[in-house]
Amino acid sequence: MDKLKERILQEGVIVSDQVLNLDGLLNHQVDPQLTMEMGKEFASRFAEAGVTRVVTVESSGIAVAFATAYELGVPLVFARRKKTLLADPDALCERVPSFTKGIVTDIMLSRHYISEQDKVLFIDDIIANGDAARGLIKIIERSGAELVGLGVVIEKCFQAGARTIREQGISIEPLVRIQSLEGGVITFAD
Numbered sequence: 001m002d003k004l005k006e007r008i009l010q011e012g013v014i015v016s017d018q019v020l021n022l023d024g025l026l027n028h029q030v031d032p033q034l035t036m037e038m039g040k041e042f043a044s045r046f047a048e049a050g051v052t053r054v055v056t057v058e059s060s061g062i063a064v065a066f067a068t069a070y071e072l073g074v075p076l077v078f079a080r081r082k083k084t085l086l087a088d089p090d091a092l093c094e095r096v097p098s099f100t101k102g103i104v105t106d107i108m109l110s111r112h113y114i115s116e117q118d119k120v121l122f123i124d125d126i127i128a129n130g131d132a133a134r135g136l137i138k139i140i141e142r143s144g145a146e147l148v149g150l151g152v153v154i155e156k157c158f159q160a161g162a163r164t165i166r167e168q169g170i171s172i173e174p175l176v177r178i179q180s181l182e183g184g185v186i187t188f189a190d
């Protein structure tokens with residue numbers, strides 16, 4: 001998506017060789033029109049997969065996952081970052097390290113909103129080391145649902161997350177692949 005690449009160049013602020021601040025596009029502000037276009041693109045890439053639910057993790061994946069679910073005409077379910085100690089017998093939980101926050105959080109998805117009849121498309125904002133994605137993939141597997149694939153807005157190719165998840169046999173569709181942030185320059189992979 002050339003338009004998305006242009007916006008990444010406009011809005012992205014390189015924090016280090018590893019981290020790109022995208023608050024202006026994904027993590028603080030969103031452009032509804034561009035987000036709907038991203039949803040259309042994911043929906044077309046997974047049009048034949050028979051998706052019954054789109055899932056994501058709160059909060060930055062929600063906007064683009066909503067756009068995708070809207071295009072596919074299916075519900076969106078977002079895993080919540082658990083802030084309560086109240087036991088929910090219907091919750092599927094996983095503990096995941098947070099790349100940007102440097103802390104560990106628990107994510108949870110209620111069995112009310114995912115079942116073994118589902119074909120699930122997982123949409124997320126950015127994949128780096130893949131910890132957040134692996135956590136939600138484990139939850140989807142434990143629910144008995146079929147994971148048809150993972151759509152990410154940005155794959156940071158210089159970190160191992162996407163590669164290791166592909167090695168598990170899971171299909172990942174990135175809209176944009178970033179090869180490097182070295183030298184203060186955003187270099188795209190293709």
Ligand code: 5GP
Nearest residue numbers: 019020021022099126127128129130131132
């Ligand atoms: P992972 O678990 O794959 O290492 O990191 C995934 C999550 O961390 C993403 O959902 C995203 O919110 C955040 N993240 C990882 N790398 C970056 C980055 O370079 N920039 C921003 N803004 N967020 C990132």
